[in-house]
Amino acid sequence: DVKVTQSSRYLVKRTGEKVFLECVQDMDHENMFWYRQDPGLGLRLIYFSYDVKMKEKGDIPEGYSVSREKKERFSLILESASTNQTSMYLCASSSTPGLAGGSLADTQYFGPGTRLTVL
Amino acid sequence: TQLLEQSPQFLSIQEGENLTVYCNSSSVFSSLQWYRQEPGEGPVLLVTVVTGGEVKKLKRLTFQFGDARKDSSLHITAAQPGDTGLYLCAGLSNSGYALNFGKGTSLLVTP
Numbered sequence: 001d002v003k004v005t006q007s008s009r010y011l012v013k014r015t016g017e018k019v020f021l022e023c024v025q026d027m028d029h030e031n032m033f034w035y036r037q038d039p040g041l042g043l044r045l046i047y048f049s050y051d052v053k054m055k056e057k058g059d060i061p062e063g064y065s066v067s068r069e070k071k072e073r074f075s076l077i078l079e080s081a082s083t084n085q086t087s088m089y090l091c092a093s094s095s096t097p098g099l100a101g102g103s104l105a106d107t108q109y110f111g112p113g114t115r116l117t118v119l
Numbered sequence: 120t121q122l123l124e125q126s127p128q129f130l131s132i133q134e135g136e137n138l139t140v141y142c143n144s145s146s147v148f149s150s151l152q153w154y155r156q157e158p159g160e161g162p163v164l165l166v167t168v169v170t171g172g173e174v175k176k177l178k179r180l181t182f183q184f185g186d187a188r189k190d191s192s193l194h195i196t197a198a199q200p201g202d203t204g205l206y207l208c209a210g211l212s213n214s215g216y217a218l219n220f221g222k223g224t225s226l227l228v229t230p
């Protein structure tokens with residue numbers, strides 16, 4: 001059974017703290033993603049990685065950084081947490097589309113999410 | 120960013136009713152996906168539609184991809200409380216890796 005796990009389901013941090021959110025997948029997927037989900041705004045892409053040590057900015061990268069030192073692990077870092085980063089954070093992974101489906105979206109497998117509250 | 124607009128935003132119906140959820144864009148997509156997210160969980164893929172005009176059925180759920188590949192619909196027949204959740208449509212972004220998601224339709228089916 002495929003699995004994406006996130007280090008915490010709930011997290012409470014103070015403004016200015018450095019926050020690490022960890023995501024691990026056991027499917028040997030090349031691609032990993034970090035989204036945040038807010039009411040009325042939907043899922044918004046923060047960063048993604050298509051290979052080890054490779055990263056690309058998504059739609060809302062400001063205030064965040066990422067690290068991918070191993071294929072199975074993708075970390076999201078909030079350098080100095082702020083109250084507007086209170087949100088649900090979702091990690092996902094997918095394999096690279098095959099030769100015949102280069103323009104087709106592959107299935108993204110999501111973790112259960114981390115609900116982060118910054119006070 | 121290729122925007123996907125979903126409607127309605129909220130839907131509250133009685134068990135046994137039928138409903139349709141829409142996903143529209145001004146952009147052409149090579150494929151569109153539908154995910155369902157239950158409270159406290161991450162989204163789970165329901166279906167991928169690829170060909171314009173394609174219709175796919177998953178038990179009581181029917182998915183259609185528009186002929187021009189700019190829109191899609193999800194129709195649920197005889198809704199059940201277990202159908203409750205957030206339904207999200209998604210299309211491949213210009214990056215070729217990430218997905219653009221619609222804001223979702225929150226469905227509540229009461230007994």
